[in-house]
Amino acid sequence: MPGAAAIARAAQRKPGRIRIGYVSGEFRAQATMYLMAGLFREPRPRAFRGFRLDNGRDDGSPMRARVVAGFDKFIPIAILSDHDAAPPWRP
Numbered sequence: 001m002p003g004a005a006a007i008a009r010a011a012q013r014k015p016g017r018i019r020i021g022y023v024s025g026e027f028r029a030q031a032t033m034y035l036m037a038g039l040f041r042e043p044r045p046r047a048f049r050g051f052r053l054d055n056g057r058d059d060g061s062p063m064r065a066r067v068v069a070g071f072d073k074f075i076p077i078a079i080l081s082d083h084d085a086a087p088p089w090r091p
Contacts, residue, residue, distance in 0.1 A: 017049045022071075025056035025078070029063040037063065040070035053077050053085070 022040075026033055040050070052071040055078050058064060068074055077085040 017047055019049050019051060021051040021053050023053040023055065023077075025054070027052060027054050027056055027064055027067050028059040029061035033063055033067060037067055037070070040067055049073070051075060055085075 049072045050070070051073045052068070053075045057078070
């Protein structure tokens, strides 16, 4: 089973803040991001950390800057192979 190793790693997770990763190629000025920007801006409980795994491009827009500011960490994965982009990435 391809996901078995990831599930086994998750079961061994150390205590601490839960990491939430959003993967998209559309963190820029486009319709869906205007709808999602409020979600990213909302304060997260201290138990969570938000990460953005970006498979897109930087369009230099104010919307992209706004979305980037709403995350704890930005991880560009567009130029990575599938293997390198997959967990375990280290935030």
